[in-house]
Amino acid sequence: MTYHRPKFEQGLFGSANRFVCNRWTDGSEFTMANAEGVAWAQQQIVRGSILSTHLCQVESATVLAANRWIYTVTQWVPAAIAGSAISNPTDERFKYTTCRNIREEHNTATLVDGMDITTPAASVGPVGSVWSGAAWTTTNLSAKLLVHVVYDLGGNAYAFFDRPNPIRCTT
DSSP states (O other): OOOOOOOOSSOOSSSOOHHHHHHHHHHHHHHHHTHHHHHHHHHHHTTTSOOEEEEEEEEEEEEEETTEEEEEEEEOOOHHHHTSSSOOOOOGGGOEEEEEEGGGTTOOSSEETTEESBTTBEEEOOTTOOBOSSSBOOBSOOOEEEEEEEEOTTOOEEEEEOOOOOEEEOO
């Protein structure tokens, strides 16, 4: 198979004359020839921003402070894919034991998500938990969420998500 670079002798309808059409071809060739360098440059532009996002499930939560938790999350595969001929991925890179819910960052004993939980009195649990009648569960949690990961200059991962906590009125 051969490749033939088109040479435009006339333009397209509208304002794309032959000069513009030939520059489109030049740009396409440059991009194909330098794809690896262009990808590297894009990564440098977003350095320090979100570098990966994973579909995960919350496994457990440990109390960090009043109405704040540290979560353990692992990769989640939908049942439709799990039941198909595609094998389930077991990549441990998608397990984070210090994942944080950024929505909880300003929670206190009396304020949750900017709301006063003292009037009326309310109880708040970790994301994915269920009220058991006496307390919120902290294991076998049921939430599925998108976990975003950023890396610091030392290569350490910071995993986080943004999700409201379950709340229950206690009065």
